[in-house]
Amino acid sequence: MTFFLIITLVKIAIVFAVFMTTLAYLQWVERKVLAHIQSRTGPLRVGPHGLLQPLADVFKLLTKEDLMPPHASKFFYLLAPFMAVALALVSISIIPFGPQVAVPGGNTFMQVGDLNVGILFVLAVAAVSVYGIALAGWSSNNKYSLMGGLRSSAQMISYELPFTLVIVSPLLLANHLSFRAIADSQAGYYWDAIPRWSIFQLPFPQIFGFLIFMIAGFAETNRIPFDLPEAENELVAGFHTEYSSMKFACFFMAEYANMVTISCVATILFLGGWHPLFPAPYSNWVPTVMFLLVALWLFVQSTKIGRKGDHITFPIFGFAAVGLALLFAIPFLQAYLVPIFWFGAKAGFILFTYIWIRGTLPRFRYDQLMHFAWTFLFPCALVNLLLTALMVALFPNQK
Amino acid sequence: MDSILFIIAAVAAIGCGLNLVLQKHPISSALSLIGVMSSLALLYLLLGAEFIAMAQMIVYGGAVMVLFIFVIMLLNAGTEKRSDKSLFAQIAGFPLLAVLVVLLAFLIRETQFPSRILDVKFGSWVGGTAEAIGMKLFSQFLLPFEVVSVLILIAILGAVVLAQKEVD
Numbered sequence: 001m002t003f004f005l006i007i008t009l010v011k012i013a014i015v016f017a018v019f020m021t022t023l024a025y026l027q028w029v030e031r032k033v034l035a036h037i038q039s040r041t042g043p044l045r046v047g048p049h050g051l052l053q054p055l056a057d058v059f060k061l062l063t064k065e066d067l068m069p070p071h072a073s074k075f076f077y078l079l080a081p082f083m084a085v086a087l088a089l090v091s092i093s094i095i096p097f098g099p100q101v102a103v104p105g106g107n108t109f110m111q112v113g114d115l116n117v118g119i120l121f122v123l124a125v126a127a128v129s130v131y132g133i134a135l136a137g138w139s140s141n142n143k144y145s146l147m148g149g150l151r152s153s154a155q156m157i158s159y160e161l162p163f164t165l166v167i168v169s170p171l172l173l174a175n176h177l178s179f180r181a182i183a184d185s186q187a188g189y190y191w192d193a194i195p196r197w198s199i200f201q202l203p204f205p206q207i208f209g210f211l212i213f214m215i216a217g218f219a220e221t222n223r224i225p226f227d228l229p230e231a232e233n234e235l236v237a238g239f240h241t242e243y244s245s246m247k248f249a250c251f252f253m254a255e256y257a258n259m260v261t262i263s264c265v266a267t268i269l270f271l272g273g274w275h276p277l278f279p280a281p282y283s284n285w286v287p288t289v290m291f292l293l294v295a296l297w298l299f300v301q302s303t304k305i306g307r308k309g310d311h312i313t314f315p316i317f318g319f320a321a322v323g324l325a326l327l328f329a330i331p332f333l334q335a336y337l338v339p340i341f342w343f344g345a346k347a348g349f350i351l352f353t354y355i356w357i358r359g360t361l362p363r364f365r366y367d368q369l370m371h372f373a374w375t376f377l378f379p380c381a382l383v384n385l386l387l388t389a390l391m392v393a394l395f396p397n398q399k
Numbered sequence: 400m401d402s403i404l405f406i407i408a409a410v411a412a413i414g415c416g417l418n419l420v421l422q423k424h425p426i427s428s429a430l431s432l433i434g435v436m437s438s439l440a441l442l443y444l445l446l447g448a449e450f451i452a453m454a455q456m457i458v459y460g461g462a463v464m465v466l467f468i469f470v471i472m473l474l475n476a477g478t479e480k481r482s483d484k485s486l487f488a489q490i491a492g493f494p495l496l497a498v499l500v501v502l503l504a505f506l507i508r509e510t511q512f513p514s515r516i517l518d519v520k521f522g523s524w525v526g527g528t529a530e531a532i533g534m535k536l537f538s539q540f541l542l543p544f545e546v547v548s549v550l551i552l553i554a555i556l557g558a559v560v561l562a563q564k565e566v567d
Contacts, residue, residue: 076426116528120453124440127461131433131468138426138472146472153469157462177529 003105011112012093019092023256024054030355037359048313058249066245069141076139081243081250084132088257091125094118095264096180098274098339110274110339111180118179119171122265123164126220130156132254133222137239148238151228151366155219158373159226163216165381169209169388170198170269183273192279197272204391209384210270212377214353217262219373221255223354225361228369263350264343271346274339284334287341291325294318405445412438423478425471429464436460448527 028043028050035042043050068077098110115121130153137149171177174185188196198206219226230238240251267273276283295318302314328337364372415434422428436459443452525531536544 073424073426076430115449117449117453120450120457120529124453124456124461127457127465128433128437130461130465131430134465134468134472135426135430138468146475150469150472153465153472157465157469160462 007103007105007108008112011108011110015092015112019089019257019260022260023253024058026256026260026351027057027252028054029351030358033352033355034359037356044307048309061246061249064245066247067242069242071141072242073139073141076135077242078247080132080136080139081247081254082132083135084129084254085250085257087125087129087132088254088261091122091261092257092264094121094179095261096183096268096273097343098336099184101336109180110336114178114180117177119167119177119182119265119269122261123167126163127160129254129258132251133239136243136251140239140242142242144235144237145239145241148230148235148241151235152222152239155222155226155228155369155373158370159216159219159377162212162373162377162381163220165378165385166209166212166216167269169204169385170206172385172388172392173198173201173204173206179268179273183268183275186272187275189279195272195275195277197275198270203395204388206270206384206388208380209388210266212381212384213266213270214350215377216381217266218354218357219369221258221262223255223259224358225364226369227363228366259351259354260347263347263354266350267343267346274343276338276342283342284338285329287328287338288325291321291328295321295325401445405442408438408441408445412442425479426468429467429471432467433460433464436464443527446527447525450527450529450532 031053032042032050043053046052046056068074093112094115096109096111096114100107100109133152134149137145137147137152140146170182174182176182176185186195186197186201190196190200190202194200199210218224222228222230230240235241240248243251276286298314298318298321302311302318306314327333328341412435415431415438419428419431419435422431436455440452440455440460443449443455
């Protein structure tokens with residue numbers, strides 16, 4: 001009991017710290033990647049290559065004046081950002097980042113807590129989290145906010161259908177609702193080469209399912225090209241027009257937290273969780289090689305004529321990368337770090353896709369958004385589910 | 400521990416239920432109803448019905464109530480006016496309430512509960528998993544299940560007929 005209590009508290013502390021740092025730096029990554037897609041430089045002033053920008057942003061938001069519109073309904077106006085951020089942060093608690101590992105005093109899973117109905121829990125939280133946005137829009141007493149809130153609820157209700165339907169298909173392959181069991185069902189390789197992730201798994205590979213999930217996930221998180229609730233050219237800033245200071249930051253954080261959660265869920269459902277791309281003895285050395293390559297690139301870059309200070313900061317980060325590479329090379333630590341590396345790499349790739357698409361696609365029109373959900377995405381998800389069910393029923397031994 | 404959780408959830412459910420009736424603004428009432436749904440989900444979870452708890456949150460806490468809130472926001476409904484109490488409510492309201500409470504208490508006291516009552520405790524009953532419910536639905540309750548699905552299909556068809564545009 002004491003062991004369970006202590007280890008759970010430690011795990012909560014680690015997950016919370018890493019999650020919060022990820023949220024802060026995801027915003028920096030997004031600004032940087034977007035900037036480079038658009039041939040700009042992005043944040044550059046605060047710290048080397050703008051690395052301290054998230055900290056500066058936090059201080060800026062904390063010290064800004066907190067405004068309250070005069071005719072807003074006070075209670076709901078204050079409740080909305082709280083609900084949005086609390087519900088966005090809670091789902092990470094059941095995401096498994098790795099397999100069972102040995103710790104001093106016993107064995108534990110790399111996961112804060114496992115639920116028998118894990119995927120349903122995520123869906124339940126997603127279903128309730130729309131209230132934060134809807135209430136914010138309504139309570140601000142502003143027509144643009146109200147329009148944003150209404151659009152958001154309509155969009156989330158519409159896209160929840162293909163989202164939920166397409167989740168069922170990998171569940172049919174995994175035969176379980178707990179995240180840990182779903183990830184475990186994707187272990188192993190065909191002919192020692194192709195991983196048994198859901199997007200490759202026989203009898204019906206879920207590659208279409210993955211695409212539908214990603215599209216619906218973009219809409220569920222109100223991201224471009226589906227960010228109609230905050231379309232600047234029509235609605236000023238949508239549901240959070242009247243929010244300033246930390247309350248605005250809450251909505252901002254909730255959006256990024258939802259992105260991270262969707263990426264983690266996609267990783268577990270479709271990309272095999274922490275299971276590597278190719279079998280174990282070789283795949284354990286991927287992180288080491290990757291970090292060494294990053295270090296090499298940084299050292300080479302530092303010799304070229306760059307910005308002021310680059311010839312100091314690049315070697316520092318290069319040595320940090322070498323240190324990480326050595327850390328991943330220690331056999332004792334590999335059992336802990338390598339699964340997390342693979343999980344992080346997959347989730348990070350999906351997050352990068354989020355940003356990539358934001359830099360690529362323009363926004364949908366509202367009627368296009370609804371038509372797309374009901375006349376294309378929903379039937380596609382349904383056909384995908386029927387085919388998967390049929391194939392699983394016909395070839396139950398193919399797994 | 401489990402009884403404390405039960406008391407918290409039960410008090411929250413009753414409090415939200417009372418608030419639902421007492422609040423004047425439709426949005427407040429709708430939110431109180433969400434509170435009731437969530438507390439009920441917690442109670443289901445406490446009883447070991449984890450699937451039902453999550454379904455409660457997804458269907459009632461999420462889908463149904465979002466529709467309520469959506470309509471209230473769309474109509475931009477304001478604060479309700481309190482109408483003068485009717486004579487019948489003034490005279491018979493509290494006596495009828497008292498009769499109802501006494502009847503309920505009497506019924507609960509007189510009910511013959513099964514001899515083996517499990518404690519309100521996490522994990523004391525494990526029949527509420529998705530697997531168990533699925534097995535029951537597709538074996539013992541197959542006919543009602545299929546009938547309900549046909550009923551829902553009819554409802555969807557009705558909605559399509561009502562929503563389609565008039566064709567000249």
